[in-house]
Amino acid sequence: MEKQALAGVKVVDFGWALVGSLTGKHLGDHGAQVVRVESTTRPDLTRMDRTVSTTKSLDDNPMFTHFNTSKYSMALNLKHPRAPEVVDRLIRWGDVVNANFTPGTLSKMGFGYEHIRGIKPDIIMAEGSAYGQTGPMAQEWGVDGTGAALSGYLHLTGWPDRGPVAPNLPYSDVLLPLFIATAIIAALDYKRRTGKGQYIDASMIEVCSHQITPSLLDWEANRHLQNRNGNRIAYAAPHGIFPCQGDDRWCAIAVFTDGEWEAFCHAIGNPAWTKEPRFATLNSRKENEDTLEEQVSEWTKQHSAQEVMQIMQAAGVPAGVVQTVQDLLENDPQLKERKLLLPLKHPVMGVFSHPTPPFKLLKTKAQVRTSPCMGEHTEYVCTEFLGMSHEEFAELSRQGVFK
């Protein structure tokens, strides 16, 4: 196997649902040994999701797979009386502990940071949560939408004359893991240099609120309260989604500079309306944006979304088809080139696409493996990673620890 960037990094992964699972995935996809600690007594939400799966199996859910590639699965009932000794051995083995339970949960079970640090003083432990580990809201639970609501993101998504809307895909849940994984790796490097471990407390609303810093400053400096604004932005026109041939097909066009505006006009054949003074400058186009968008739509409607993109891009105007996931999988040569959605075989579900990391390390490439079945590696982890004898493993197993 080719070398991977995080080879040799050992992660004890108590992560679950999206935030914790994805944090572990980011590390595993680049070569860290990630042991996902889970239990049939309280399976991950995404192992039980019945959206696609019609059985009660814990191993036939592709949602779980998307969030848990490149991991080992160890089944361990944390509430079993003999679980603590196994957890302690895991911690001695690990460099990193990753978790995202509601703050306080791990401590209540006896596996909080104080305990873990007692066993391994230079451990790196990261906990992700909605609100953070301290403050008046620390003990409260939250989900993807909590971060989206409290960070200003939802307020700014939608049309000015209507209420906020949300994408049918996670937002905060996919943002937070990128930051936690970054912190973990930076902390590993810090430990390499200083010998010191680290506790990392990452809050969804804190990460997400950074995103709207320009809107925060606009309020502070100018007392201008930004609101939903459809697809329009102040420094480009036309800038929007335009209807094309076909059912619910659209193309995005974004004209920022004067040069792009000239190229746009030329690309659509310089019709008379483009010569009108009210469309001559960015400012005048912004003032007449309704009419401008109607005119652009008249032209885009005569073409397929693919044609609009190609005509625009050939002329040097930023444009892109509003793609469906079917397009991503079947009609996008760029994503194919990047192997972004990689078909891999899962032992139960067969071949389907696995999202690969959102960046490419060109020398130490990510090697994505499909997700493990529940407890698939329990014995392997115990004997190979933790150094248990087979007799010891069999005894603990008989007592029901590994469920």
Added chain:
Amino acid sequence: MADSLLSGFRALDLTNEKGFVCGKILAALGVEVIKVEKPGGDPARGIPPFLHNIPDPEKSLYWYAFNTDKQSITLNLQVNQGQDLFRKLVEKVDFVLESFVPGYMNSLGLGYEALREVNPRIIMTSITPFGQKGPYAQYKGSELIASAMGGVLLTTGDPDRPPVREGPDSVYFRTGAAAALGTVIAHYHREITGEGQQVDVSLQGVVASRTFTNLVMWEFTKHLIKRSGSVRKIGPRATRWIWQCKDGYVFWAFMPGRFGAPANRALSKWIDEDGLENPLNNIPDWDELDISLISRDEIATYEEAMARFFMNHTKKEIVEEGLKRGINAASIDSPADVLENRQLEARGYWVDLEHPESNSTFMYPKQFFLCDHTHNFVNHRAPLIGEHNQDIYAKELGLSSTEIATLKKTGVI
């Protein structure tokens, strides 16, 4: 001052708005980030809003927001002398961050292979709309284009209107975070092995890597998930996410099974206490509730009752009383509300950054996360154009004042 996770490392940051956030994160982690701008300043300094609404390259609040803690030098990379100076700087740094069109750095003799000659340990992180190679590599892109091409845009918006973009600038922000992660992974490997490399980040790839659930629905059931307004669709089931109250909106998700049961039960009880009609009482066992098995009509009946209930209260009532009851709704906050969030305040989330040139001070978000042994904070306002020319060119490269004056006169810096 306590040190930071990546204190002692340095980066040259040549990015525009597509890559600002990567350098901002590294800077908060202690990397000394030097922004390399063309003489006259980065064109992205033209992005509004502006301080006091006065368009000026030194007054872009957008630029302020995402270039905190960076230093700035000016350098014309299109002339030989500028390229030579850049190579000298590359010898002294650990990272180069850039967002030019693929091939542009190479055409200047500053591509990854050329920089590796100068500094074999260098990590070059390249952020582009579609990636370094492939049929769309030369296509132009932006926040909106990437969201469209990555498959997220189609899933956002009201069904009776065109798809609508997410809150600004979601793609750029997540791309910056992904780029920072890729950069530190490459860094970790470099520190152990001595081997540098290029990190190739595409805006489209960042967006598409997030299409999890919708990919699953298409591949397993041939069902395409599109936009559904304030209702969140996970697979075929759809539940309302956003509820109108007397004075605004709140987020609250009707979640199934054991996970959602405590909040669902508490909400139902509160509806009863309000004396409102309550069909939720027909649900026999909240722990066993599987939303994917109940009909859309039945969900609609429940949601109508919930909608009446939310409209019966203010945001504040729903949030504060709801917390006591374990309902955990969250108010959909405006930027002004975010600045007043008491949890953020309690965690020391805000830092006042001074802008002495305009006699102003603004609150900025201070941390991406908290660590017990290191400080990883936003500390300083974004730089003025070429603010650190003297420091870098004189102290770092050892140029004399006359040499610097000549470089200025000839437009190199």
